[in-house]
Amino acid sequence: MTTAFFSHDDCLKHTMGAEHPESPQRLAAIVSYLADTELEQTLDWIKPEEITRDQLLAVHPERYLHQLDLMQPTRGRVFTDPDTAMMPDTLRAARLAAGANVQAVDMVMSGQITNAFICARPPGHHAERTKSMGFCFYNNVALAAARALNFHHLERIAVIDFDVHQGNGTVDAFQGDDRVLMCSSFQHPFYPHSHVHRQAENIVNTPITAGTSAKDYRKIVEAQWLHKLQDFKPQLVLVSAGFDAHRLDPLAELNLEAEDYRWLTDMLTSVAHDSANDRLISTLEGGYHLKALAESVTAHLEGLSAIR
Numbered sequence: 001m002t003t004a005f006f007s008h009d010d011c012l013k014h015t016m017g018a019e020h021p022e023s024p025q026r027l028a029a030i031v032s033y034l035a036d037t038e039l040e041q042t043l044d045w046i047k048p049e050e051i052t053r054d055q056l057l058a059v060h061p062e063r064y065l066h067q068l069d070l071m072q073p074t075r076g077r078v079f080t081d082p083d084t085a086m087m088p089d090t091l092r093a094a095r096l097a098a099g100a101n102v103q104a105v106d107m108v109m110s111g112q113i114t115n116a117f118i119c120a121r122p123p124g125h126h127a128e129r130t131k132s133m134g135f136c137f138y139n140n141v142a143l144a145a146a147r148a149l150n151f152h153h154l155e156r157i158a159v160i161d162f163d164v165h166q167g168n169g170t171v172d173a174f175q176g177d178d179r180v181l182m183c184s185s186f187q188h189p190f191y192p193h194s195h196v197h198r199q200a201e202n203i204v205n206t207p208i209t210a211g212t213s214a215k216d217y218r219k220i221v222e223a224q225w226l227h228k229l230q231d232f233k234p235q236l237v238l239v240s241a242g243f244d245a246h247r248l249d250p251l252a253e254l255n256l257e258a259e260d261y262r263w264l265t266d267m268l269t270s271v272a273h274d275s276a277n278d279r280l281i282s283t284l285e286g287g288y289h290l291k292a293l294a295e296s297v298t299a300h301l302e303g304l305s306a307i308r
């Protein structure tokens with residue numbers, strides 16, 4: 001069983017300002033926490049390459065990509081929405097984060113690795129086909145799904161999004177596409193306030209009230225997701241892994257802890273084991289309390305590499 005860990009130093013060069021929660025310190029905190037664990041030796045550390053233009057076009061139209069290219073400044077910052085800023089290193093980092101997702105799909109499909117965690121930024125799940133928002137430019141998990149569908153010709157892919165914010169961008173990309181089953185839990189009512197009431201059969205929205213206990217969260221998610229996932233029999237499991245539903249996260253009001261992320265991971269690896277030959281790719285989305293993030297990612301990685 002090989003778990004790959006994708007990371008690239010250039011993903012730390014994208015910075016949206018000293019006070020911005022989606023900071024390079026997030027990746028640094030994860031890597032430095034891992035350095036003190038046994039996991040560091042067992043993971044297969046991989047430096048990704050940039051996604052190609054053609055691969056981006058599988059989700060985002062050329063006019064949107066061109067618009068981002070034109071907006072990226074040569075110095076300073078420009079805001080694409082009130083929360084989301086571009087600076088000279090932004091699109092390089094975004095191409096690496098997206099590229100890691102595509103590369104991970106190719107590597108699990110060829111059997112080189114069993115599963116993977118992509119420790120990169122900017123995140124992706126709020127990026128719609130033609131709209132950057134919520135710290136996101138390219139939809140990393142959607143690009144992974146597109147690679148698996150279009151290039152590897154898979155017929156059933158599950159996307160699980162346990163970030164505290166709904167993955168509106170991923171819903172935008174795949175609603176009504178019954179090759180994809182998306183299960184998304186999120187605090188509600190809450191940002192991004194869109195795509196929650198859309199009723200596509202392949203989207204399982206699981207709104208969670210602020211203040212819900214971890215125990216109740218587990219019950220709700222298991223009841224709404226597990227049978228659906230088992231019946232769907234995905235050939236690949238993709239995870240939008242945001243860790244901002246953690247009790248300590250400054251941006252939200254749910255109550256998960258590292259052990260709950262381990263529980264979620266075990267549920268998802270069991271689904272991958274049953275129908276996907278263990279193929280699972282998890283990509284970092286949110287998570288803004290640095291220590292909670294590092295502990296939660298480590299618990300997630302322990303689950304992926306089945307080290308107790």
Ligand SMILES: [Zn+2]
Nearest residue numbers: 163164165286
């Ligand atoms: Zn989030």
